[in-house]
Amino acid sequence: MVRIRPPAPNGAAQVAPLSLLGENHSSDSPIWGRTLVRRSNSAISAVLRVVRTALEEAGLSGHDRIIVGFSGGPDSLGLLWSLQHLAHRGLAPTPIPVHIDHGLQSSSSTMAERAIALGSELGLVVRVVQVNVSLWPEYKEGGLEAGARAARYAALAQVARAEGTSWITVGHTRDDQAETVLLRLLRGAGLDGLAAMRPVTELRIPLDPLHREFASIRLIRPLLRIRRSVVRAAVELLGLQPLEDPTNLLLSYERNAIRRRVLPILEQLRPGTTDALAQVAEQLREDAEFLQRVARETSAQVFRPEADFLILDRAAFRALDPALQRRILQTALREHWDPTWSLSRERLVALRKALVEGQTGRAIELGHGLVAVISYTEAVLGPGNRIEQYLRNRSGRPLIQPGSVLPLRSGTTLALENEWELAILRAPAEGWVVRTRRPGDRLVRPGQPVPVRLQDWLVNEKVPSYLRDWLPLVASDGIVHWIPGLQGERYRSPDGTVVLELVRKGGVRGVSETAQAPSGELERVLIDEATLQRRVAELGEEIARAYQGKRPVLIGVLTGAFVFMADLVRHLPIDLDIDFMAVSSYGQATVTSGVVRIIKDLDRPIEGRDVLLVEDIIDSGLTLQYLLDVLQRRNPRSLRVVVLLRKQKPGAVSVRADWVGFDIPDEFVVGYGLDAAGRFRNLPFIAVYRNAAQG
Numbered sequence: 001m002v003r004i005r006p007p008a009p010n011g012a013a014q015v016a017p018l019s020l021l022g023e024n025h026s027s028d029s030p031i032w033g034r035t036l037v038r039r040s041n042s043a044i045s046a047v048l049r050v051v052r053t054a055l056e057e058a059g060l061s062g063h064d065r066i067i068v069g070f071s072g073g074p075d076s077l078g079l080l081w082s083l084q085h086l087a088h089r090g091l092a093p094t095p096i097p098v099h100i101d102h103g104l105q106s107s108s109s110t111m112a113e114r115a116i117a118l119g120s121e122l123g124l125v126v127r128v129v130q131v132n133v134s135l136w137p138e139y140k141e142g143g144l145e146a147g148a149r150a151a152r153y154a155a156l157a158q159v160a161r162a163e164g165t166s167w168i169t170v171g172h173t174r175d176d177q178a179e180t181v182l183l184r185l186l187r188g189a190g191l192d193g194l195a196a197m198r199p200v201t202e203l204r205i206p207l208d209p210l211h212r213e214f215a216s217i218r219l220i221r222p223l224l225r226i227r228r229s230v231v232r233a234a235v236e237l238l239g240l241q242p243l244e245d246p247t248n249l250l251l252s253y254e255r256n257a258i259r260r261r262v263l264p265i266l267e268q269l270r271p272g273t274t275d276a277l278a279q280v281a282e283q284l285r286e287d288a289e290f291l292q293r294v295a296r297e298t299s300a301q302v303f304r305p306e307a308d309f310l311i312l313d314r315a316a317f318r319a320l321d322p323a324l325q326r327r328i329l330q331t332a333l334r335e336h337w338d339p340t341w342s343l344s345r346e347r348l349v350a351l352r353k354a355l356v357e358g359q360t361g362r363a364i365e366l367g368h369g370l371v372a373v374i375s376y377t378e379a380v381l382g383p384g385n386r387i388e389q390y391l392r393n394r395s396g397r398p399l400i401q402p403g404s405v406l407p408l409r410s411g412t413t414l415a416l417e418n419e420w421e422l423a424i425l426r427a428p429a430e431g432w433v434v435r436t437r438r439p440g441d442r443l444v445r446p447g448q449p450v451p452v453r454l455q456d457w458l459v460n461e462k463v464p465s466y467l468r469d470w471l472p473l474v475a476s477d478g479i480v481h482w483i484p485g486l487q488g489e490r491y492r493s494p495d496g497t498v499v500l501e502l503v504r505k506g507g508v509r510g511v512s513e514t515a516q517a518p519s520g521e522l523e524r525v526l527i528d529e530a531t532l533q534r535r536v537a538e539l540g541e542e543i544a545r546a547y548q549g550k551r552p553v554l555i556g557v558l559t560g561a562f563v564f565m566a567d568l569v570r571h572l573p574i575d576l577d578i579d580f581m582a583v584s585s586y587g588q589a590t591v592t593s594g595v596v597r598i599i600k601d602l603d604r605p606i607e608g609r610d611v612l613l614v615e616d617i618i619d620s621g622l623t624l625q626y627l628l629d630v631l632q633r634r635n636p637r638s639l640r641v642v643v644l645l646r647k648q649k650p651g652a653v654s655v656r657a658d659w660v661g662f663d664i665p666d667e668f669v670v671g672y673g674l675d676a677a678g679r680f681r682n683l684p685f686i687a688v689y690r691n692a693a694q695g
Helices: 018-022 042-058 074-087 108-121 139-143 144-163 175-188 228-237 252-267 273-302 314-318 322-338 345-357 389-394 454-460 511-515 529-546 561-568 622-633
Strands: 002-004 065-069 094-101 125-128 166-167 200-206 214-220 305-306 309-313 363-367 369-373 378-383 406-407 413-416 419-426 431-437 473-476 479-482 488-492 499-502 522-527 553-558 577-584 599-600 610-618 638-647 659-664 686-689
Touching: 042 074, 042 214, 042 228, 065 074, 065 144, 065 638, 074 094, 094 108, 094 144, 094 345, 108 125, 108 369, 125 144, 125 638, 139 144, 144 166, 144 214, 144 659, 175 228, 252 273, 252 454, 273 305, 273 314, 309 314, 309 322, 314 345, 314 659, 322 345, 345 363, 345 369, 369 389, 369 413, 378 389, 378 473, 389 454, 454 511, 511 577, 522 659, 529 638, 529 659, 553 561, 553 622, 622 638
Parallel strands: 065 094, 065 166, 094 125, 166 214, 553 577, 553 610, 610 638, 638 659
Antiparallel strands: 002 125, 200 214, 305 309, 309 378, 363 369, 369 378, 406 431, 413 419, 419 499, 431 473, 473 479, 488 499, 522 686, 577 599
């Protein structure tokens, strides 16, 4: 509710002469009024000068309009008088004072009437906006002061939008800054909190308690570099009678206790404490702003948005300093969902730990209805009520609705979710079905006579919990024989009476037909084609930025990296040269031998060149470490590494990689250039290899 009262006739206050602005006070000093000035007009001059300087630095002029948060207290009254005085001379924006009635005390309506009267004395119309603090979530989460602040700024932003301006100003002084630093220090704030209030801040303000609509505003605090005592001296000299809010005397409010008890004691112990605390905020502000710029740039390399969700690259995240990790998490959440929201310390610690070392499939509650779900290479952050469905769709796996029971009929096809079909090439007349899991299910594995508990197998195979109830199971008599998509894409029963094949809709065959692999040899797709191509494109962009203005030599490690390198160079719009080396450490085995030998060496020297080594996979780390040692002895100007896959392998040699596509579990993988005894290089995805001997 907004009430507008007309100004009282002939109510304009006598303003100080413009000559006050010409007095000999240095505008280079960041502080006005460390001591009370002696001449009667010096306080007024100091206030006018600091306000005018702040407006000029912000680029505001007499052609603009500005909303003034006007409580009627000494600070806001001094600010409003200064703005009106300067605006009459074309030196400041037209002030539009707004008084917020929080309705928190019985005298609030009387305070509003008095604020209107004060505005009338200055020849200004004061608008009164009544707000309901209890409706705001900040009230429930942070208490009365937090709720009042949220409601107050929402009301000011609404008036600013109606008036066609984005500028809002409030009367915070240097003393308020010192109180804020001390208050946040006691609450355990970090760098951003201790940087406290900025002279000018760009904000997105929620306009309603549900945070459905936001307004972008610019908040300016012209009095932030002047002491409260100077402002009050100026108001007194002007003969103005400010309002005194009785709640400012209540020591039950932390800020009041700091203002009236703590800071006076600190000033006695060490004079100048108030200015020292404000200076701390000014110094830390520069550090915080620099780190925030770095965080925004880095965030684009770690996060990518997909619809209402954020996808985090765990390898890129792990490579960052912990301080930057925490900052980009906060930054991403604010910029993607709610600019007023910050993760609590406990949730931030839990999320960071899960991203660095967390268990696959773990879900972290973030608050505000958001959840983070951790996988091997990524984490997905988004609305908790929709994230599991999103993850199921994104998995690309064949799924069916929980509770489904679909009989197998020879010559028919069953439609599965995510664009899959199950072709039933052969099946008995009855007894075999496709269904979802049930308590007590046991799974028969190829080559293993004893069934295992399905639940144990799913856990051991690290199948995410959000998929388990949706997996199609080929079963008979309470025994699960095959899980399409997790155990290959073709199944044949030992007696040959059941033959099934998983097919993409439209007739596109899956793993087994493309690779001509026996059932069970390729266990599951670890990284699908779309995800591979998206990540390779991202790596190309990052590498191109790093080598801007240079002509690097890309050295591909044969034979496994040839597909990766071919795709990567197509995403590098820079001058470059290409060469290859061939090494061997696997031979025909599925476990690295630990013995590395060069089969093919480079065709040209690399001395003085910028070299990028392109590797397919880090397994034991021995191959890459050997190559780096060899190449470093050839005196390149720089030597960096990009690797597509990095295994999370206990006991592996610690070897650096400047860019990593994916961190993967310690399993033998094939596809996209990687092979098993020369096979499967032509697969467009990365799959986990399990031959019969491995079970």
